[in-house]
Structure formats: structure tokens, C-alpha cells
Amino acid sequence: MSGVDVEASFTWLGDSALVVGTPHARALLDELRARPLPGVQEVVPALHLLTLLFDPLQSDGATLEAGVRARLLALRQPDPADGAARTLVVPVRFGGPGGPDLGWCAARAGLDAAAFVQALCRTPLEVAFLGFTPGFAFLTGLPPELRMPRLDAPRERVPAGSVALGGPWAGVYPRGTPGGWRIVGVTDLNLFDLSRPEPVPWRAGDRVRLEAVAGRPGQGRP
Amino acid sequence: MSGAPLIEVSRPGLQTTVQDAGRQVRALGVPAGGAADPVTRRLANALVGNRAGAAGLEVTLGGPTLLFHAPALVSLCGAPFVAELDGAPFPLWRAVAVGAGQTLRVGGTPVGARAFLAVRGGLDLPEVFGSRSTDLRGAFGGLEGRALRTGDRLRYGAAPPVTPRQAFIAPALHTPLGPEQTLRVTGTSDLTAGLGAALLERPFTVGAQVDRMGARLQEAVAAPHDPARASVPNVPGMVQLPPDGRPILLLPDAGTHGGYPTPLVVIRADLPRLGQLRPGDRVTFRPVPLAEARAALWAQERALRQAESALRAWSGWAGGGPLPYARGDAD
Numbered sequence: 001m002s003g004v005d006v007e008a009s010f011t012w013l014g015d016s017a018l019v020v021g022t023p024h025a026r027a028l029l030d031e032l033r034a035r036p037l038p039g040v041q042e043v044v045p046a047l048h049l050l051t052l053l054f055d056p057l058q059s060d061g062a063t064l065e066a067g068v069r070a071r072l073l074a075l076r077q078p079d080p081a082d083g084a085a086r087t088l089v090v091p092v093r094f095g096g097p098g099g100p101d102l103g104w105c106a107a108r109a110g111l112d113a114a115a116f117v118q119a120l121c122r123t124p125l126e127v128a129f130l131g132f133t134p135g136f137a138f139l140t141g142l143p144p145e146l147r148m149p150r151l152d153a154p155r156e157r158v159p160a161g162s163v164a165l166g167g168p169w170a171g172v173y174p175r176g177t178p179g180g181w182r183i184v185g186v187t188d189l190n191l192f193d194l195s196r197p198e199p200v201p202w203r204a205g206d207r208v209r210l211e212a213v214a215g216r217p218g219q220g221r222p
Numbered sequence: 223m224s225g226a227p228l229i230e231v232s233r234p235g236l237q238t239t240v241q242d243a244g245r246q247v248r249a250l251g252v253p254a255g256g257a258a259d260p261v262t263r264r265l266a267n268a269l270v271g272n273r274a275g276a277a278g279l280e281v282t283l284g285g286p287t288l289l290f291h292a293p294a295l296v297s298l299c300g301a302p303f304v305a306e307l308d309g310a311p312f313p314l315w316r317a318v319a320v321g322a323g324q325t326l327r328v329g330g331t332p333v334g335a336r337a338f339l340a341v342r343g344g345l346d347l348p349e350v351f352g353s354r355s356t357d358l359r360g361a362f363g364g365l366e367g368r369a370l371r372t373g374d375r376l377r378y379g380a381a382p383p384v385t386p387r388q389a390f391i392a393p394a395l396h397t398p399l400g401p402e403q404t405l406r407v408t409g410t411s412d413l414t415a416g417l418g419a420a421l422l423e424r425p426f427t428v429g430a431q432v433d434r435m436g437a438r439l440q441e442a443v444a445a446p447h448d449p450a451r452a453s454v455p456n457v458p459g460m461v462q463l464p465p466d467g468r469p470i471l472l473l474p475d476a477g478t479h480g481g482y483p484t485p486l487v488v489i490r491a492d493l494p495r496l497g498q499l500r501p502g503d504r505v506t507f508r509p510v511p512l513a514e515a516r517a518a519l520w521a522q523e524r525a526l527r528q529a530e531s532a533l534r535a536w537s538g539w540a541g542g543g544p545l546p547y548a549r550g551d552a553d
Contacts, residue, residue, distance in 0.1 A: 011410070012410070014459060016490050017487075019454070019455075046452065046454045046455055049454060049455075051454070060516070132477060133360070133477070134250060138453070175360075199250075199351075
């Protein structure tokens with residue numbers, strides 16, 4: 001059990017936010033959730049980045065920076081046996097009217113649609129962070145050949161449940177919104193349901209796997 | 223005869239929503255929400271003996287007409303909206319007793335954009351992620367996640383009746399309003415010398431696109447464009463610079479993350495002013511050191527706490543124990 005490398009960057013964002021850049025953002029987030037630093041109102045993750053929103057009447061950036069450094073020093077090396085991360089399986093109907101860009105994406109990757117879907121489903125994805133709209137997760141882990149450029153002009157409305165690829169990311173649109181990513185399929189999984197005790201089913205750090213269901217690629221919705 | 227503690231909406235106004243102190247679940251992609259002018263929200267609640275975070279109505283530009291089915295103690299604070307109770311002038315910045323069957327009509331305002339209507343006991347609605355605030359884009363919270371409509375009925379919490387005192391809020395505490403606003407800012411790591419020269423110490427005009435998500439400014443500056451830029455969390459009061467160069471001031475319903483440069487952040491003490499901007503207003507960004515930002519916030523907070531505790535002491539209603547539908551003494 002040795003402390004992790006504490007190399008971290010700290011930048012100010014106004015008088016009530018501190019941005020911490022560290023490869024250990026995930027472990028630090030868990031630590032700050034378990035034992036909040038005084039005055040911190042929210043900790044918001046992004047890729048290798050945590051933004052601490054704090055009450056300037058209760059703390060200040062310098063105090064928080066010292067607190068975060070101490071926490072980083074005390075972080076245990078992540079132990080693979082801990083295995084706290086959950087795996088969420090997203091059942092997807094690829095292609096068809098629910099996945100209008102599947103053919104384009106497969107061609108760009110130099111594969112046929114079935115092979116493209118197979119490659120996508122074999123890829124272990126991870127929730128990097130949530131943002132954009134409630135329940136929208138930025139999924140990381142796509143190999144370079146499966147990364148797709150965003151559309152030149154975003155669609156005015158992407159239907160809820162659309163599974164899409166954009167730049168280094170994969171994602172699922174929880175609600176009908178505008179969107180500029182390439183849509184390859186659709187899921188029935190509800191990613192923002194206020195009637196559930198946990199309205200959003202995933203959190204930063206969770207593992208995600210796409211699973212092809214209900215017919216072969218190209219068939220779309222039954 | 224008194225009915226149930228209900229407010230019936232006779233006319234909804236331009237955009238009237240239920241708001242409180244907002245949410246703290248940005249990590250799930252959920253915007254903060256909450257009253258766009260939080261200082262006004264605190265003072266309006268203090269006047270009627272509510273906790274600072276009680277839910278009330280945020281009125282925007284054109285106010286609603288409300289029929290009270292039961293007696294209520296209400297206060298209307300913020301921009302100088304014209305208001306009438308059964309045709310008689312209704313004073314702002316005071317606690318006013320409204321009788322069963324009376325109608326409060328809120329009209330327009332010549333300056334500023336928003337007011338907060340607090341009802342003693344607070345509006346009684348279910349919480350979503352710890353808040354009753356309406357998220358219009360996400361369509362949740364408040365009343366079915368939308369602005370008020372004609373015929374809506376809002377229930378408020380039961381609280382021991384009190385006689386309104388003659389207390390009023392000193393104008394020095396009001397959120398500054400008017401067509402010329404100086405917003406104090408601090409720079410971020412995105413602020414280059416060129417951007418500083420383009421953005422600071424010159425007026426920008428607030429365009430037609432002003433809502434609870436943000437206020438778009440009209441004049442464009444040369445904006446750096448980096449399509450590979452990663453999305454990072456937004457913070458309140460950020461000045462975002464999209465590729466077209468027209469800055470956007472982020473308000474409480476702004477998305478949780480953004481991928482555009484954000485060279486400036488408005489200091490917390492000046493955030494209430496953002497909630498009062500209307501199309502045509504002019505804003506100037508003035509850079510201040512962090513020490514000044516902190517001093518300004520403390521000065522504002524001290525005055526607010528003094529007013530809140532004075533109202534609690536005078537009212538005598540503090541003896542009745544904590545009021546329902548409220549959490550926390552401050553934000």
C-alpha cells in the first residue's frame with residue numbers, strides 16, 4: 001500500500017471553484033465523496049479532472065488545494081482486487097431506422113455492419129463522467145478504428161435511447177435532444193427515470209458493455 | 223370562509239416557475255437550477271418567516287395573476303414589477319397578508335427581469351434530487367417540470383398565522399438593476415492577453431437570447447477555436463466563448479459541462495445581477511483580484527444575515543419551531 005504519485009495541477013475558476021487535474025481523478029472523487037472537504041458543495045468529474053465547487057464563505061482555494069494534496073498523498077494505489085466498479089450491460093438494436101449511421105460508420109472502419117457491431121460489443125467501455133443532459137454518460141475506451149467524427153451540423157432532434165459515437169466517445173441519449181454524434185442503434189434502457197430510487201443508473205467509473213439484441217444489424221426495431 | 227391553502231393561477235404570466243435554492247447533482251449531468259437571483263430569493267423568504275431555501279415563484283418580465291383560496295402571508299421582491307391586490311397597489315419588499323378570495327395581479331417591470339414571490343410555509347411540491355426547482359429543459363421538478371399555466375393550483379405549507387410587521391428591506395440590499403451593469407470577473411487559464419483586451423472594460427449588449435440557461439451578448443470578439451477541446455464542468459457565472467465569438471453568460475439552468483473556452487467567471491457576489499439582465503442591457507466586465515471578490519461576498523453576506531436575523535427576531539414567529547418545506551438557513 002503505497003501512496004499514488006501526487007503530480008497534480010490546480011487551476012482557479014472564479015472565486016468559488018478549483019479544478020484539479022490528476023490521472024487519479026477517479027480515486028480522488030471516491031475519496032472526496034467518502035470524506036468531504038469542509039466547504040466543498042459539489043465535486044464534478046470530467047476526464048482526468050475534478051472541479052470542486054466550494055462556498056467561499058467557508059473555505060478558499062489555497063486551503064482546498066492543501067487539503068486535496070494531502071488526500072492525494074494518502075490515496076492507496078488502486079487495488080485491482082477491490083473491483084468496486086459495476087458493469088452495466090446496454091442492450092442495443094443496431095442499425096435500421098434506430099441506427100441510421102451504422103452503415104456509414106462500418107464503411108469508415110472498413111468493416112461490414114455485422115463485424116462493426118461485433119467489434120463495438122467486444123469493446124469494454126467505461127463511464128468517464130456524466131454531463132450534457134441529465135443521465136448522459138461520456139463512455140471512454142473506443143479503439144481509434146471505432147472512433148467516428150461528429151456530424152458537420154448536429155441533428156435538431158436525436159430520439160431518446162439513441163446509441164451514438166462522437167470523437168473519442170460513445171454515448172446514449174437519455175432524452176430527445178439535439179445531437180451531433182453518429183447514431184448506430186437504439187436501446188430501451190431508461191437512463192433518466194425519476195420514479196426509480198436511483199434515477200440515473202450509472203456513475204463515473206462504472207464499466208459498460210453494449211450487447212446486440214433483437215435481430216441482426218440492419219433489421220432495426222421489430 | 224377559508225378554503226385549502228391553495229393558490230390558483232388565473233393567468234400564468236410570461237414565464238413563472240417554481241424555484242428554490244437549486245440542486246447539487248452536477249455529477250449526474252443535472253443542472254443546478256434555483257432562483258436566478260438568489261439574494262432576492264433569500265430576502266423574500268426571510269420577510270415571511272421562511273427558511274432561505276423555501277420554494278416560491280420566480281416571475282419573469284411579465285407576472286402572473288393569482289387567486290388565493292385561503293389566507294396567506296406573501297412577499298414579492300426583486301425588479302420593480304407593478305402589482306395589485308384586488309386592484310389596490312401591492313407593495314414590494316414587504317410581508318403582506320392576503321385574504322381568502324383575493325387576487326394578486328403582477329404586471330411588468332421597467333428595469334430588471336425577475337422577482338421572487340415567497341409564500342409563508344413555502345410551496346409544497348415533491349423534491350427531485352433534493353430541490354423543488356423547475357428544470358424547464360429537463361422537464362422535471364416544480365410543477366410537472368414546466369412553467370405555470372392557467373388553472374394550475376399550488377399548495378403551500380401550513381404555518382402558524384402571524385401579523386405582518388412593518389419591516390421593509392433597505393434598498394442597499396436590493397440586487398442592483400438597470401440598463402448599465404458592471405460585472406466583476408476573475409480570469410481563468412483560458413484568458414489570453416488578446417482575449418482580455420477584447421472582453422474587458424468595454425460594454426457588451428445583452429441580445430434577445432436570454433433565458434434561465436444563459437444570456438447571449440451581441441458583440442463578437444475573435445474567439446479561439448479548438449474542435450478537439452475536451453468537455454469540462456461549467457461553474458456558475460462562467461463567460462463562455464463559442465466559435466462565433468458572441469459571449470454567453472451562464473445562468474442556473476446551463477448544462478453541466480461545456481467544450482468552449484471560458485476566459486472569465488463572474489464573481490459570486492455579482493451572480494444575482496445576472497438573473498436580472500434583460501435584452502438591451504449593457505454589461506461591462508471588470509477584472510478584480512480574488513481578495514476583492516471575497517471581500518465583496520462577505521460584505522453582501524453580512525448585510526443579508528443581519529437582515530435575516532432581524533426579521534426573525536422581530537417577527538416572533540421563530541418560537542414556532544422550524545418551518546416546513548425548507549432546508550438550511552442559508553445556501
